[in-house]
Amino acid sequence: MQFIDLAAQQKRIRNELETAVKTVMDHGRYIMGPEVKELEERLADYAGTRYAVGCASGTDALLMVLMAYKIGPGDAVFTTPFTFVATAEVISLLGATPVFVDIDPITFNIDPQKLEEAIRTSVQALNPRGIIGVDLFGLPAEYDEINKIAEKFNLFVVEDAAQSFGAEYRGKKACALANAACTSFFPAKPLGCYGDGGAVFTDDPDIAERLISIRVHGQGREGEKYKNVRIGVNGRLDTIQAAVLNVKMTIFPDEVERRIRAASIYSAGLSGCDYLTTPSTPDGLTSVWAQYSILADTPERRDQILQALKDNAIPTSIYYPIPLHLQKAFSNLGHKPGAFPISEDYAERIFSIPMHPYLDEKAQTKIIEILASVQK
Numbered sequence: 001m002q003f004i005d006l007a008a009q010q011k012r013i014r015n016e017l018e019t020a021v022k023t024v025m026d027h028g029r030y031i032m033g034p035e036v037k038e039l040e041e042r043l044a045d046y047a048g049t050r051y052a053v054g055c056a057s058g059t060d061a062l063l064m065v066l067m068a069y070k071i072g073p074g075d076a077v078f079t080t081p082f083t084f085v086a087t088a089e090v091i092s093l094l095g096a097t098p099v100f101v102d103i104d105p106i107t108f109n110i111d112p113q114k115l116e117e118a119i120r121t122s123v124q125a126l127n128p129r130g131i132i133g134v135d136l137f138g139l140p141a142e143y144d145e146i147n148k149i150a151e152k153f154n155l156f157v158v159e160d161a162a163q164s165f166g167a168e169y170r171g172k173k174a175c176a177l178a179n180a181a182c183t184s185f186f187p188a189k190p191l192g193c194y195g196d197g198g199a200v201f202t203d204d205p206d207i208a209e210r211l212i213s214i215r216v217h218g219q220g221r222e223g224e225k226y227k228n229v230r231i232g233v234n235g236r237l238d239t240i241q242a243a244v245l246n247v248k249m250t251i252f253p254d255e256v257e258r259r260i261r262a263a264s265i266y267s268a269g270l271s272g273c274d275y276l277t278t279p280s281t282p283d284g285l286t287s288v289w290a291q292y293s294i295l296a297d298t299p300e301r302r303d304q305i306l307q308a309l310k311d312n313a314i315p316t317s318i319y320y321p322i323p324l325h326l327q328k329a330f331s332n333l334g335h336k337p338g339a340f341p342i343s344e345d346y347a348e349r350i351f352s353i354p355m356h357p358y359l360d361e362k363a364q365t366k367i368i369e370i371l372a373s374v375q376k
């Protein structure tokens, strides 16, 4: 059994993928070829944003967007410590300070009430500039509240939608929920390519223009290749990856439905298991189930469960075993254990089970049986 079965997906579209990659090899425009523009139009159309800017990874998407907002030393950017390192890494990389805010115990996403408290208390020492809301495991964060708080304090909001492309939030799509959004096309993501890739989404023409420039070494407008108007990076999306994604986009809506179906089978099957808390989705939101993550009642029970699944050759993963404020890389921030108790507690009890669009019901039934039969 696979944790994420990319081979099953490839089998479905292998011919179309081969044709698309061959087309790139035939025309030879490996850098910023026509497939990139085609993909950007598809992505913006799907998410419902004015612009989508392809880039080299989800990390580059976050970095480029913070560069577009001119983040630097002395600035504070608020985010959660219960996320992949990239979310906060890019803030530090630009010399700014990540200010962590604990998560909501139900959604695993940033807690808006704690966010407001954190902004108020950090105003004295730092210059609050922006918020990065993370759509963990594919569920959008509470953007109505986050955007309201941002407006109150004159901050920008970036949606880290690396895991949530395809999800919905009160009639809108993920990637259209904040001033700008970043997604990742890492192969294991809901929409993944065959290498690294990412994109930034926005409705703001100034931010879009800056992103397009930053993506290619801060170049000037079209036709001014060797005129550099700002500091940028090499953050381009490969043409071949765009070609792969254009094919994958044709089956993506169906794959999202399949993910939602698989998640509901897990949730129904595990509903009577009193030592497990399955993920819940607030009214009006859908998750794209990048991961199906469960909380065990104790760390010991998690160990027992992981062992039982391993004994049955069922792969598992832990997202995330160490919250960012306790990572050595962020030790300069001076956080001690206990600073963000929900993130710390969940890091010890959470685990993820196989989740992808091609899970068969028999495999899910087996996983449910094993999870439900762990001895007390």
Ligand SMILES: Cc1ncc(COP(=O)(O)O)c(C=O)c1O
Binding pocket: 057, 058, 059, 060, 083, 084, 086, 087, 134, 160, 162, 163, 183, 184, 185, 186, 196, 197, 198
């Ligand atoms: C929440 C989150 N943010 C950012 C990233 C970074 O994306 P990438 O791996 O494409 O750089 C990831 C990817 O794992 C992620 O899960």
